[in-house]
Amino acid sequence: MSTLFHNAPPAHAASLTRRILNQGKYEASTMLRNGEQLVLMVVMPLLGLIALVATPLLDDMGHSRVAIAAPGILALCALSTAFTGQGIATGFDRRYGVLRFMSTTPLGKGGLIAGKVIAVLAALALQVVLISTVAAFMGWRPPLAGVLLGIPLLILGAAAFTAIGLLIAGTVRPEATLAITNLGWILFAAVGGIVLPAGKFSSALEAYVQWLPSGALGNLMRAALIESRLDVWGLIILLAWGVAAAIAAVKWFKWN
């Protein structure tokens, strides 16, 4: 066995693509093997979808229950995976020095973040397939144009929430990240306009909620998947959140 290493050359870094793909695969499999994450990423959105379709909450809104519910639940998936799941995982990786160790390997800091983005997108893709299939069985038939518009918008939403999650994970203690991102998930999901249009509760609330990243993503997804329409105002708000959080994260993210 040791002859294999006799005169072994010093290793070279794997190619950038391979490093990033390997890291993405590793992070995604870590995410999917974590029970709590699975509850957050799969069970909660599925329960939400079933509850909204089974109850009369969304009646009298001009469309079938599932047509209104499904876009919001897909937006919720992005919130679960990119913001809460990714935020918590990164916060604890930071605590345990995993971020520092990995940044000394050929992967580096840039590769680490690229790997996280890939992991989030891979997990999100699985969620979308699962939720869409279940919704289809419930009679969801989104317009094709709306689907083509909705996919990049969901990716943009995931990117914005990843940036916000990383900003929190990189600046406060992991316990605080855990609390903030879980509380954020509940508040965004319940009254943040992501699952249900905020106008459902009160118009006063709606005026504020549309400025939130959750409200913006919820409105964007519903406009796209119900009416095949691009909600330009929502797009601007979501982009602004994403860019601001990314800049702040680059500036203030602490690796240790």
Place this chain on the structure above:
Amino acid sequence: MSPRDLWHRRDVAEPGKIPKWLAYNGRVTKTLSPALEISGLIKDVGPLPALDGRMKRVVSNISLTAHFGQVTALLGANGAGKTTTIECAQGLQNRTGGSISLLGQDPEHADAALRSRVGVMLQDGGLPPAARPIALLRHVAGLYQNPLSVDALVERLGINEFSDTNIRRLSGGQKQRVALAASLLGNPEVLFLDEPSAGLDPQSRIMVFELIRELRDAGKAIILTTHLLDDAQRLADYVYIVDKGESVAAGTVQELLESSTAAMEQRAMTFEATPSLDVSALLRPGLECSETRPGSYVLTGPLEPADLARFGAWCERAHVMPTSVHLASKSLEDVFLAISDGAATVAPVSAHRNSHSTVIS
């Protein structure tokens, strides 16, 4: 074939001839220059609320050079600035002032090519607790084009006994070995080990120390930090003593030990034999002998080889068979304490110090 071959790619160097491992691959042609050179390093941290928002200078003036084929130790108390220094060298922290050259490059702008030639073991390990060692090591290996075999490393470091156990369930010593394996996967030319013996049980310690010596013999530059004098004494070819953010002394262990003449004058020999012996034949001007308790004798002063010869002759003549004989000289601890206390002279050596004592019977 011995597991030593895992690392070993050095032919015995002949004087005046560049050894094969140095010229290896055309890539390491500059390796005759130091692996790491730090000059006048300054590092401020903060602003800290405890200092009314001012910065704190944790490293004020550290210079060091680490060569290939040597273990270079940064020795100092906790908080002396050792970890900060090597984290600046690893590119994990940006320095405030001074210069650092790692394999001829500035680590602050380390690219993947430079990182692939440098192995890092962090003080806290940097391992994800939920991962299994084997999965983690395979993943890290995947970041290199031609890594060392994970299986061979796992076997060499005895990780196979717990390679499928979650890292959070491992003991400190087991985690430390996994972190060491992770740092070695790229067969690095430069290896940073931050407190490598922390949390190690005696067996792991022997295993890890043997491995470090092997890596050194294979021509790697190893830079380690430790607050344990024993580690430095046992492992290091060259020691930098770091105190309050400054490198205050440097040298081989031997040079540091000889740096104070007091040490040479304060050698001590203890021996045990039958009580109430006449020891006057052992004495000469400058040497003293006392029986500290019945049958236990201490001979202090500037002991020389001739004194040992006289001791042997005296034993023969007086028909004394000592049950034990210890020679003790100053340990690195004395140098360390003398320097970090700022004391001008080194404290006298305790005759009963165990470290760095030579047992001759």
